[in-house]
Structure formats: structure tokens, C-alpha cells
Amino acid sequence: MSMDKTILIRRETLEKFCTEAFEKAGLSPDDAGLSAKILVAADARGTHSHGTGRMMRYIKGLEGRMMLPDAKPETLHESPVSLTVDAHGAMGFPVSYRTMTKVIEKAEAVGMACASVRNSNHFGIAGFYAMMALEHDMIGVAMTNTAALGVPTFGRDVMFGTNPLAFCAPGDRERAFVLDMATTTVPRGKLEVYDRTGRALPSGWAVDASGHPATDAGKVLRDMLERRGGGILPLGGFGELCSGYKGYGLAVMVDILCAMLSGAPTGPDVFDPPGTSGRVSHFFAAIKIAAFTDPREFRRHMDELLAKLKNAPRAAGCDRIYVPGEKEFEKEEYNNRHGIPLDRKSYENLKLIAEKYRIGVPPQIPDPR
Amino acid sequence: MSMDKTILIRRETLEKFCTEAFEKAGLSPDDAGLSAKILVAADARGTHSHGTGRMMRYIKGLEGRMMLPDAKPETLHESPVSLTVDAHGAMGFPVSYRTMTKVIEKAEAVGMACASVRNSNHFGIAGFYAMMALEHDMIGVAMTNTAALGVPTFGRDVMFGTNPLAFCAPGDRERAFVLDMATTTVPRGKLEVYDRTGRALPSGWAVDASGHPATDAGKVLRDMLERRGGGILPLGGFGELCSGYKGYGLAVMVDILCAMLSGAPTGPDVFDPPGTSGRVSHFFAAIKIAAFTDPREFRRHMDELLAKLKNAPRAAGCDRIYVPGEKEFEKEEYNNRHGIPLDRKSYENLKLIAEKYRIGVPPQIPDPR
Numbered sequence: 043m044s045m046d047k048t049i050l051i052r053r054e055t056l057e058k059f060c061t062e063a064f065e066k067a068g069l070s071p072d073d074a075g076l077s078a079k080i081l082v083a084a085d086a087r088g089t090h091s092h093g094t095g096r097m098m099r100y101i102k103g104l105e106g107r108m109m110l111p112d113a114k115p116e117t118l119h120e121s122p123v124s125l126t127v128d129a130h131g132a133m134g135f136p137v138s139y140r141t142m143t144k145v146i147e148k149a150e151a152v153g154m155a156c157a158s159v160r161n162s163n164h165f166g167i168a169g170f171y172a173m174m175a176l177e178h179d180m181i182g183v184a185m186t187n188t189a190a191l192g193v194p195t196f197g198r199d200v201m202f203g204t205n206p207l208a209f210c211a212p213g214d215r216e217r218a219f220v221l222d223m224a225t226t227t228v229p230r231g232k233l234e235v236y237d238r239t240g241r242a243l244p245s246g247w248a249v250d251a252s253g254h255p256a257t258d259a260g261k262v263l264r265d266m267l268e269r270r271g272g273g274i275l276p277l278g279g280f281g282e283l284c285s286g287y288k289g290y291g292l293a294v295m296v297d298i299l300c301a302m303l304s305g306a307p308t309g310p311d312v313f314d315p316p317g318t319s320g321r322v323s324h325f326f327a328a329i330k331i332a333a334f335t336d337p338r339e340f341r342r343h344m345d346e347l348l349a350k351l352k353n354a355p356r357a358a359g360c361d362r363i364y365v366p367g368e369k370e371f372e373k374e375e376y377n378n379r380h381g382i383p384l385d386r387k388s389y390e391n392l393k394l395i396a397e398k399y400r401i402g403v404p405p406q407i408p409d410p411r
Numbered sequence: 412m413s414m415d416k417t418i419l420i421r422r423e424t425l426e427k428f429c430t431e432a433f434e435k436a437g438l439s440p441d442d443a444g445l446s447a448k449i450l451v452a453a454d455a456r457g458t459h460s461h462g463t464g465r466m467m468r469y470i471k472g473l474e475g476r477m478m479l480p481d482a483k484p485e486t487l488h489e490s491p492v493s494l495t496v497d498a499h500g501a502m503g504f505p506v507s508y509r510t511m512t513k514v515i516e517k518a519e520a521v522g523m524a525c526a527s528v529r530n531s532n533h534f535g536i537a538g539f540y541a542m543m544a545l546e547h548d549m550i551g552v553a554m555t556n557t558a559a560l561g562v563p564t565f566g567r568d569v570m571f572g573t574n575p576l577a578f579c580a581p582g583d584r585e586r587a588f589v590l591d592m593a594t595t596t597v598p599r600g601k602l603e604v605y606d607r608t609g610r611a612l613p614s615g616w617a618v619d620a621s622g623h624p625a626t627d628a629g630k631v632l633r634d635m636l637e638r639r640g641g642g643i644l645p646l647g648g649f650g651e652l653c654s655g656y657k658g659y660g661l662a663v664m665v666d667i668l669c670a671m672l673s674g675a676p677t678g679p680d681v682f683d684p685p686g687t688s689g690r691v692s693h694f695f696a697a698i699k700i701a702a703f704t705d706p707r708e709f710r711r712h713m714d715e716l717l718a719k720l721k722n723a724p725r726a727a728g729c730d731r732i733y734v735p736g737e738k739e740f741e742k743e744e745y746n747n748r749h750g751i752p753l754d755r756k757s758y759e760n761l762k763l764i765a766e767k768y769r770i771g772v773p774p775q776i777p778d779p780r
Contacts, residue, residue: 123492123522124702153492156523158703181667194720196729201720209664211671219667221660227653246615246653253726271724277647277657284596284615284653288646291590291735294720295578298550298588298713302580303703308716310723333493334527334672344667347677351563351570351663354679355640357622360565366660 049389050381051404057082059392059404060094066399067104068111069133077135084167085382088373091231092167095388100133101395109133109163115140118304123148125157126304131321134165138184142171142326146178153333156183158299159324160306164188168208169222169367175328176212179337183327184208185296189313191266192226193273195287198253200266200273201309203322204229205296210367212331214341216348220367225292226274233259233274246279246286248272255280299325381407418758419750420773426451428761428773429463435768436473437480438502446504453536454751457742460600461536464757469502470764478502478532484509487673492517494526495673500690503534507553511540511695515547522702525552527668528693529675533557537577538591538736544697545581548706552696553577554665558682560635561595562642564656567622569635569642570678572691573598574665579736581700583710585717589736594661595643599635602628602643615648615655617641624649668694750776 060078065071077100085093103109113132117125125144129137141157148155165171168184175182188203204224211219228247236243236259243257250256251271265272276289294309301308301323312322331337348365356363377383384392389406396403429447434440446469454462472478482501486494494513498506510526517524534540537553544551557572573593580588597616605612605628612626619625620640634641645658663678669692670677681691700706717734725732746752753761765772 119703121522121702126703152521153490154523154525156698181672194723194732196726196732197723198726199724201723209660211667219663221657221664223654223657223660225657227647244652246648249726253724253729277654278596279615279648279653283613284648285592285646287733287735288590288592288594291578291592294588294716294735295590297716298580302709302712302716303550303698303700305704305708305712308712309719329525329672331672333490334488334495335674339674340671343671343674343677347663347666347671350678354563354566354570355568355622357565357567357618360622363563363565364656366656366663 047386048383048409049386050383050407050409052407053082053086053378053382055404056085056094056382059396059401060097062401063097063101063395063399064104066401067101069104073111073133073136076139077133080135080139080166080170082382083170085384086374086377087167087169087370089167089370090385090388091229094384094392097388097395098391103163104133122152123155125155127157127159128304129159129162131161132163134163134322134324137162138165138171138324138326139174141324142174142182142184142328145326145328146175146180149175149180149328149330150178154327154329156325156327158303159326160301160304161321162324163322165324167222168206169210169220169370171326172208172210172222173218173220176210176218178328179212179331181209181211181329181331183325185300185325187297187300187308187312187323189322190310191230191273192276192290192293193249193253194290195276195282196253198249198251198271199310202290202293202297203312204274205293207292207296211344212341213344213348214338216345217371218367219344219348219365220370222367225277225289225296227277227279227289228274230263230274233263237263246275246284248274249280296325380410416755417752417778418755419752419776419778421776422451422455422747422751424773425454425463425751428765428770429466431770432466432470432764432768433473435770436470438473442480442502442505445508446502449504449508449535449539451751452539454753455743455746456536456538456739457746458536458739459754459757460598463753463761466757466764467760472532473502491521492524494524496526496528497673498528498531500530501532503532503691503693506531507534507540507693507695508543510693511543511551511553511697514695514697515544515549518544518549518697518699519547523696523698525694525696527672528695529670529673530690531693532691534693536591537575538579538589538739540695541577541579541591542587542589545579545587547697548581548700550578550580550698550700552694554669554694556666556669556677556681556692558691559679560599560642561645561659561662562618562622563659564645564651565622567618567620567640568679571659571662571666572681573643574662576661576665580713581710582713582717583707585714586740587736588713588717588734589739591736594646594658594665596646596648596658597643599632599643602632606632615644615653617643618649665694749779
């Protein structure tokens with residue numbers, strides 16, 4: 043996000059606005075509040091691709107019944123350690139939040155638990171749900187499949203999504219370890235940035251419709267949209283030289299846990315047909331640390347490891363070694379104090395939504411700098 | 412492995428020989444048999460880096476008490492879904508096999524379970540343990556940390572091991588999905604091959620002692636050995652361009668599950684001091700499919716996904732798209748029929764072991780080609 047065009051809004055104000063808008067679009071107050079909270083958390087943590095820049099898409103999705111505001115998620119199967127849920131096309135945020143809450147309750151009682159959710163919609167940042175486990179002294183895991191845009195090693199058509207995987211573990215005085223990563227090399231948004239700026243794609247990001255390394259971002263995006271072939275490469279890049287088959291394997295692993303366990307479409311069958319929304323699936327897990335070891339000792343050991351990583355000798359010319367999640371925590375702390383930055387286009391969309399529903403536009407606050 | 416120098420030995424013969432040798436080195440008959448079985452499975456599946464080419468190292472390790480042949484692994488903590496084990500320096504194979512067996516029993520009873528094992532030694536191929544879950548209609552997971560040789564993004568010193576992660580799920584008529592991958596871009600063995608053949612390292616594999624991309628494999632290996640800096644890059648390669656921080660995060664995730672949960676050394680504290688063996692930690696998990704959905708349906712859906720991946724349109728000039736595990740299954744089927752191929756040096760080592768212990772040298776069989 044280029045900061046010169048940035049609008050700043052207080053986190054609470056933005057959450058309140060999104061809650062109101064979601065209620066107007068048909069969500070119950072609880073569902074609206076949860077959806078707003080998780081969406082705004084993405085902006086707060088600097089993951090704007092998953093934040094309120096998507097509000098218009100969600101509002102249109104709810105009004106067009108691509109996401110069903112009145113869907114009643116159903117538990118298909120339940121045991122002390124497991125949960126299979128059919129979201130029946132509901133909004134992804136509340137069903138994910140409530141499922142992870144139940145997973146944590148089960149893990150509290152038994153030591154660990156997991157859940158697989160089908161027929162859902164985009165759930166925002168995976169890390170949010172994984173991080174719900176932290177305050178319970180648990181390791182948290184969250185995954186989702188997505189509309190297919192990744193090409194397997196030696197292939198030329200999309201066969202899996204960005205399929206992100208989030209994993210977190212609590213520290214003591216150090217902030218938690220929070221890994222939240224797409225299993226493709228990059229998300230679609232990165233290609234869009236290269237397209238807009240006319241830069242050639244780096245090697246290892248994408249292939250063209252013949253399955254060869256692509257440099258033209260715009261062409262890859264158009265070919266993907268029209269399903270002519272080509273797409274994004276898995277983590278590890280093109281071919282076998284830097285082990286692209288590992289990212290491909292991880293993407294399928296996520297698909298198996300999310301969609302195969304819940305009995306949902308997988309791989310290339312997850313896509314967004316025109317005028318509706320492809321149903322995605324999620325997976326959540328929690329592991330209670332006390333089932334293995336003393337949680338205080340675990341957290342102290344985490345502190346030691348995290349400090350070692352952060353203070354490790356740096357490459358010549360590099361300022362800092364980051365621990366997964368650290369950048370996001372720092373952004374969130376800054377944004378909580380100084381306001382959530384939104385780009386002008388996202389803010390204009392919020393104004394359109396405010397106008398449509400006759401609700402107050404969330405006011406800007408001055409930039410402290 | 413270059414096939415012109417290959418010695419072929421029947422799988423059963425090789426297993427019997429290794430069992431005898433391990434018994435002579437002090438393992439109980441049961442421990443010797445399990446160790447031999449898992450070591451030979453690596454060769455059978457084509458993962459010779461983890462096979463009987465290491466026999467001499469294990470024999471010396473047992474005799475020098477780097478691995479303790481008489482160690483009695485101890486359960487530190489146990490619940491219906493969890494197990495924390497101290498291997499007390501035992502050979503890695505039998506304690507891993509027995510722990511995964513217990514994890515599967517617990518998952519059979521409760522729906523899922525996992526175990527963290529500390530103070531262990533090299534356990535061979537992670538995939539072996541994960542695959543033990545398949546015949547029970549379970550998803551299997553196995554991980555281990557290893558002596559540090561991976562450098563974090565923006566770093567220049569080793570801070571984590573190759574930390575492999577194995578994940579598998581059963582098919583029906585299709586063979587299982589078996590992902591078994593180091594979370595570094597490549598293992599150390601690949602650098603050794605480039606060193607021997609004098610080739611420049613591909614970009615994204617390793618950094619030198621200043622943390623910059625390295626091309627001289629020999630120098631990287633020597634610098635690592637003498638802990639002067641430099642090492643192997645995580646999956647995703649150098650810097651942030653192709654998301655090397657994801658592989659770095661995955662490596663730490665494996666470390667947390669293996670070593671943090673079991674209260675063992677992590678990161679740079681896992682190393683092989685001269686004359687002894689660094690203790691490594693493992694993690695095992697099993698998820699019972701029936702706790703979520705009908706296993707027959709799951710397996711049929713797996714077949715559909717695996718077939719789709721294998722039959723996906725191929726990149727121009729590429730013959731085949733592989734499913735994770737497929738190459739290894741094909742090698743194993745071939746080798747079970749025609750004999751396990753060993754390189755001459757590994758075979759010479761087996762002969763030295765045979766001589767030392769006055770046991771029969773495993774006989775070669777003729778090459779069918």
C-alpha cells in the first residue's frame with residue numbers, strides 16, 4: 043500500500059461500520075460482528091488483500107446470495123476430538139470462528155481436536171483462527187482451500203488453490219510464533235501488482251498456457267481467468283530444481299485436510315463460476331500443550347528459540363531477521379495506536395456502501411506523521 | 412545412483428543381513444529387526460541417502476555408544492490422545508516405530524492422537540512412520556528435527572535442520588498420497604553431489620558465510636562443517652522474492668512439534684559434536700478418517716483427485732505429472748521384484764561389517780536387464 047494515498051480510520055470505527063453494513067446485508071448481529079472483527083484484523087495486521095478492501099465483494103455476495111446470510115451450518119459428525127461441519131453456503135468468518143471455538147473446547151477437555159468444514163466461503167486470514175488457540179496455551183492450526191490457481195510440477199493447468207496453512211505457538215514474553223503462508227510461491231495479488239506496474243515476472247512465480255515459465259503477468263492473469271491454461275507455481279517454483287513439487291504436495295495436503303475429510307470438491311473442482319461463488323473448505327486444529335509438557339516451560343523455551351532466531355547473525359547488508367508473525371504483530375500494534383490505513387479505492391467503496399445503506403461513513407483520523 | 416556400478420541384493424537378504432549386524436552391535440533382536448526393516452525400506456523406495464549406505468555409521472554409532480543399544484525409552488506424559496517420550500539416546504528406528512504404533516492405537520480408540528519424542532537419533536525416512544497409518548484408514552504424519560544446516564531468511568548462520576515433514580492419506584485403487592519432504596530447498600547430499608562433480612550451485616540452494624548466494628558447493632560444505640557460517644536455504648530460496656521465509660517457517664514449525672513439545676534442544680542447539688551424536692526429536696500423528704467421514708467414500712474421492720492430478724494437462728515437453736509418493740512406490744515395486752540396488756561403496760561397507768562380525772556377506776543377484 044503506498045502510504046501517500048492512505049486514509050486512516052480507527053480500528054473500532056472501522057469494525058463498527060463493517061458490522062452495520064453486514065447487518066444491512068442480512069447477517070445476524072453476531073455474524074456481522076464476527077465477520078467485521080476478522081476482516082478488520084487482516085487490515086490491522088497489514089494483510090490488506092484479505093481486509094476491508096473486499097467489503098464490496100462481500101456485500102454483493104450476500105445480496106446476490108453467493109454467500110447465504112441466513113444459512114444454518116450443520117454438524118455432520120462429531121466426536122470428543124473431531125467435528126465435521128457443513129456450512130451450507132454460509133459466510134466463512136462466523137462458521138470458522140465458531141468451529142475453532144469448539145475445537146479449542148474439545149482440545150481443552152481431551153488434549154487435542156480438529157475440524158473439517160465444507161460448503162463455506164472465503165474466511166479471511168487463516169492466522170486469525172490459529173491464533174485463537176494461543177490464549178488457551180495451545181498450538182493452533184488453520185487451513186483453507188481456495189479456487190484453483192496453482193499449477194503442479196510439470197503441468198500447465200491449475201489444479202489447486204493458494205491453499206494457505208497457518209500454524210502458531212505461544213511465547214512467554216516474546217510474541218507468538220505465527221506462520222501464515224500460502225503454499226503457492228505468491229498469491230494472485232502479487233501478479234496483479236506486476237501487471238499494473240508492467241514489470242516482468244520473476245522466475246519461479248508462474249507458468250504460461252504451455253506450462254513454461256511466464257514473464258507477462260497480464261497474460262497469465264487473463265489466461266487463468268478464461269481457463270486457457272497457465273497459473274501460479276507452488277512454493278519451490280518451476281520444475282524440480284528448487285523442489286517445486288514440495289509446494290505442490292503441501293497444497294494437496296491442505297486440500298485433503300480441508301475438503302477430503304469433509305467430503306467436498308477438491309483441486310480443480312474448486313472454482314468461482316460466473317455469478318456465484320465456489321464453495322471452499324477449511325480445517326482447524328488445536329493441540330493443548332499441557333497434554334505433552336508444562337506450558338510455562340514450553341513458553342519459556344519458545345522465548346529462547348525466538349530470541350535466538352531474531353538475534354542470529356545477519357547476512358551482510360541485511361538489517362533484521364524476522365520470526366514468522368513478527369512483522370504482522372508490529373504493524374498491528376502501530377495501527378491500533380495510529381489507525382488502520384486504507385487505500386483510497388477501498389475507502390471510496392466503503393463510502394458507496396454507506397450511501398447504499400444510509401449508514402455513517404467511517405470518519406478519517408489525521409495522520410500522526 | 413549410477414546404475415552401471417550397481418550391486419543388486421534381494422530385499423529379504425539385505426534385511427536379514429542388517430538385522431544380524433545390528434544384533435552383533437548390541438541391539439535386541441526386535442530392535443535390530445525393526446531398524447533393518449526401516450533402513451532397507453529407504454533403499455527399496457529409492458531414498459538411498461537414508462538407506463543401508465549408512466550402515467557403517469550406525470554400527471560405529473552403536474559401538475561407540477553415540478546411539479545407546481540398551482537404552483530404555485520412557486513415557487514422560489500420556490493421555491488418551493497424546494504421548495511424550497524420552498528415547499534416552501536409543502536408536503531412532505525402534506522407538507519411532509513403537510511410538511507411531513501407540514499413536515495409531517490411540518487414534519483408533521479416540522479419533523486422533525499425536526506424540527513428541529526427545530533424545531532420539533536419526534530415524535531414517537519420515538514417510539515410513541506416516542505410512543503406518545494407511546492400513547488403518549488413517550491420515551499419518553511424521554516429522555523430525557535434524558542437526559542444524561538451514562539458514563533463515565536474511566541470516567548467514569544455520570538455525571534449523573532439514574526438518575522433514577511426511578503426510579499421507581490412503582487411496583482406494585490408487586496408491587496412497589505420500590508427501591515426504593525436507594523443508595529446506597535441498598538436503599546436504601545434493602550439495603555433496605555438486606561438490607563431487609564440480610558444478611556451480613543453482614541459485615536458491617545455499618548461502619556463503621556472509622549470507623550471500625553461494626555457488627561453490629565444496630566451500631559451503633567445509634564452512635558448515637567448521638561452523639564458519641553459511642548453509643542451505645529453506646524451501647523458497649534466497650530472500651523474500653520466492654518466499655524463502657515460508658520454508659524457514661515450516662522448518663521452525665517442525666522443530667516446535669518435535670522438540671518444543673517434548674522439551675528438547677531446538678534450532679542451532681541440535682548439532683553433532685565431534686565423537687558423539689546430536690540428539691534429535693520426532694513428532695508423530697494419526698487422524699482416523701472415520702471420525703470425520705466414511706472412509707470408503709474418502710478413499711474413492713482420493714482416487715478421483717489423484718487420477719485428476721496424474722492426468723492433468725502436461726507442460727509442453729513433459730511426459731508425466733507425478734503425485735507425491737508415486738515415484739517411490741514405483742521404485743519399490745520394481746526393486747521388490749528385481750533386487751535392491753546398492754552402489755559399490757555401500758556394498759564394500761557391508762562386506763567390512765560382515766567380516767568384522769563374521770556373518771555372511773549378503774549375496775548379489777544378477778541384473779535382469
